[in-house]
Amino acid sequence: MRRSSLDYRAYKSDAVMRREMEIIFRNKWIFAGLACTLKKRNAFFTRVIGGVFIVVTTPDGTTIKAFENACAHRQMPIQTESFGNRGLVCPYHAWSYACEDGRLKGLSNPHLYEMRVHEKDAIGLREFAVQVVGELVFVNLANEPIPFESQFSNEFVEKIRDASSYFDKTYAYSKFRAGYNWKLNFENVMDYNHVPFIHSNSFKKLLKEDPNAQVRYEHPVDVEWDKSNRPPSDVTLSELSFTAVGEINLKPRWYSDLIRRYGTSDAYYNWFIFPNVNFCSVAGEHFLIQQYMPVTPDILEYHLWVMPAERLSLRTNFTALLRGLMISEKQIIDEDSVFMEQLQASLNPTSKKALHGAYEHMVYRFGDWYSTHVLNDEEAGQ
Amino acid sequence: MSHQIIHVVGLAPHVMRAAVILRELHPDRDIQTLELPLLDEFTPDMKPTETLDRATSAVFAACDERALNFTRFGLFFQLKARGFQFVTCISPRASMAPNVKIGQNVFVASGVDIGSGATVEYNSILRGGVRIADGARIGHSVYVGASANIGVECTIGDNSVIGPGVLIGDGVKVGKNCSLMVPGLYTKDVTEKTFYEAGYDGPIRIERY
Numbered sequence: 001m002r003r004s005s006l007d008y009r010a011y012k013s014d015a016v017m018r019r020e021m022e023i024i025f026r027n028k029w030i031f032a033g034l035a036c037t038l039k040k041r042n043a044f045f046t047r048v049i050g051g052v053f054i055v056v057t058t059p060d061g062t063t064i065k066a067f068e069n070a071c072a073h074r075q076m077p078i079q080t081e082s083f084g085n086r087g088l089v090c091p092y093h094a095w096s097y098a099c100e101d102g103r104l105k106g107l108s109n110p111h112l113y114e115m116r117v118h119e120k121d122a123i124g125l126r127e128f129a130v131q132v133v134g135e136l137v138f139v140n141l142a143n144e145p146i147p148f149e150s151q152f153s154n155e156f157v158e159k160i161r162d163a164s165s166y167f168d169k170t171y172a173y174s175k176f177r178a179g180y181n182w183k184l185n186f187e188n189v190m191d192y193n194h195v196p197f198i199h200s201n202s203f204k205k206l207l208k209e210d211p212n213a214q215v216r217y218e219h220p221v222d223v224e225w226d227k228s229n230r231p232p233s234d235v236t237l238s239e240l241s242f243t244a245v246g247e248i249n250l251k252p253r254w255y256s257d258l259i260r261r262y263g264t265s266d267a268y269y270n271w272f273i274f275p276n277v278n279f280c281s282v283a284g285e286h287f288l289i290q291q292y293m294p295v296t297p298d299i300l301e302y303h304l305w306v307m308p309a310e311r312l313s314l315r316t317n318f319t320a321l322l323r324g325l326m327i328s329e330k331q332i333i334d335e336d337s338v339f340m341e342q343l344q345a346s347l348n349p350t351s352k353k354a355l356h357g358a359y360e361h362m363v364y365r366f367g368d369w370y371s372t373h374v375l376n377d378e379e380a381g382q
Numbered sequence: 383m384s385h386q387i388i389h390v391v392g393l394a395p396h397v398m399r400a401a402v403i404l405r406e407l408h409p410d411r412d413i414q415t416l417e418l419p420l421l422d423e424f425t426p427d428m429k430p431t432e433t434l435d436r437a438t439s440a441v442f443a444a445c446d447e448r449a450l451n452f453t454r455f456g457l458f459f460q461l462k463a464r465g466f467q468f469v470t471c472i473s474p475r476a477s478m479a480p481n482v483k484i485g486q487n488v489f490v491a492s493g494v495d496i497g498s499g500a501t502v503e504y505n506s507i508l509r510g511g512v513r514i515a516d517g518a519r520i521g522h523s524v525y526v527g528a529s530a531n532i533g534v535e536c537t538i539g540d541n542s543v544i545g546p547g548v549l550i551g552d553g554v555k556v557g558k559n560c561s562l563m564v565p566g567l568y569t570k571d572v573t574e575k576t577f578y579e580a581g582y583d584g585p586i587r588i589e590r591y
Binding site: 036037039082083169170171172173174175176177251252253254317319320321322323324326327330334 | 422423424425449450452559561575577579581582583584585586587588589590591
């Protein structure tokens with residue numbers, strides 16, 4: 001057993017959150033959305049990452065670009081919807097921008113501005129770096145982004161690229177807020193030992209009617225337990241994104257034979273994507289992307305994408321399935337939220353640091369990296 | 383042609399609910415029930431229906447809104463394909479303007495009020511206390527939960543689920559395959575495949591690319 005590197009301030013302090021926004025969310029590669037939603041010219045989606053409003057769009061249905069979603073004129077968001085298909089035209093005063101590079105293309109009533117040519121040429125939207133892995137789009141808000149490979153190993157990138165190639169062309173998306181720190185959620189999804197206690201009923205319904213059927217709660221089969229006493233500063237960024245495969249013994253579902261399955265039917269796949277995404281697949285039949293965006297130290301915004309594996313026949317209709325999956329996933333998240341909100345509320349200056357067992361090695365490695373890179377000496381505490 | 387036997391076919395407890403109303407409506411006819419087992423959560427086993435004879439019996443397909451009404455639609459469609467005639471199941475304690483159009487296999491519970499010129503297409507369910515205002519159009523295989531209120535000239539698209547107590551404002555168009563499960567007043571059109579479910583801050587969007 002060993003103590004976490006993180007004390008209550010990592011979960012409760014405004015100062016720490018400002019620092020993690022700067023060090024992580026405005027500096028590292030952050031998952032932003034699905035490339036498959038950008039197949040038509042001028043298709044876009046908007047996100048708020050590290051407090052910055054961004055718009056991810058495409059000028060031609062192929063190239064993906066990310067810009068700050070703020071008009072150069074009055075900083076009005078240019079796209080006000082979460083998704084859509086619309087050029088970069090500010091709704092406030094109709095300044096328009098090129099989707100290719102964000103430069104100012106034109107403006108209505110130009111005589112009112114008395115803008116000179118060289119002034120116009122210098123105006124444009126701030127552009128951000130984009131990296132596309134299969135269907136997953138990552139953005140980096142830094143002026144000089146770190147190499148993508150330094151955050152994600154090539155092996156990991158290939159795994160998520162391969163998994164995303166199994167997505168069906170229909171997906172569901174929504175979001176909601178929950179009252180706890182985003183890191184508690186990331187720690188919770190990495191801690192599979194809570195499942196039999198918090199989710200016993202919801203998982204029971206999925207299992208085969210065999211008294212021996214169960215979710216296997218042993219350590220994931222392809223992750224080696226790291227019991228070394230490495231100093232926290234030795235933890236590298238790329239090891240914090242990893243694959244874990246558990247065993248699950250599910251009943252066949254009505255759509256089991258209607259899809260091109262990823263992997264095997266007895267596996268529960270998880271790809272933990274630093275810093276705040278759990279990408280997973282139950283039996284390779286459907287995929288789920290959960291992302292927890294910090295809003296305040298006590299509030300996160302939960303983004304949820306669900307998609308079945310690719311249908312074998314175009315005649316198959318997955319609308320009802322997607323609705324059912326979104327409802328059942330929300331129920332499972334709600335089961336977690338009850339406990340996470342109590343845990344968040346209970347953290348206080350006298351709280352001890354969490355005590356982790358061997359199976360939680362990735363939780364404390366995450367804490368080690370965070371304490372080294374995000375907390376300054378004073379806030380790291382002891 | 384009026385068949386002497388009406389088979390109420392489907393899932394418990396909806397079969398019994400419909401049978402009670404049908405016995406009240408047709409005291410001279412033989413109302414029989416046939417509850418189907420489920421092959422999985424959404425698929426009824428149709429084997430027990432193989433003994434039914436379309437020459438001597440009409441049917442009513444009874445099922446809830448599961449799988450966005452697709453289970454009930456599948457049940458209705460399979461019996462229809464075999465040539466069965468369907469009856470409607472309209473409670474004597476529902477009230478309807480004389481010019482209302484009601485399709486086959488529609489279930490209308492006690493206390494429902496349907497206004498002048500409204501249409502309820504086949505295989506839809508209106509639960510207790512629902513109010514459908516004048517000129518509204520309810521598509522096929524729709525489910526309207528108890529005490530919901532559908533405004534004047536509204537359209538509810540096929541397969542949609544309107545939750546209990548939901549209020550749809552006058553003239554609002556709800557697309558096909560929607561679910562509005564968050565109580566409240568909906569005053570804007572809802573595009574198809576949009577789900578308002580409890581716990582989410584906004585609609586769940588279903589997109590196809």
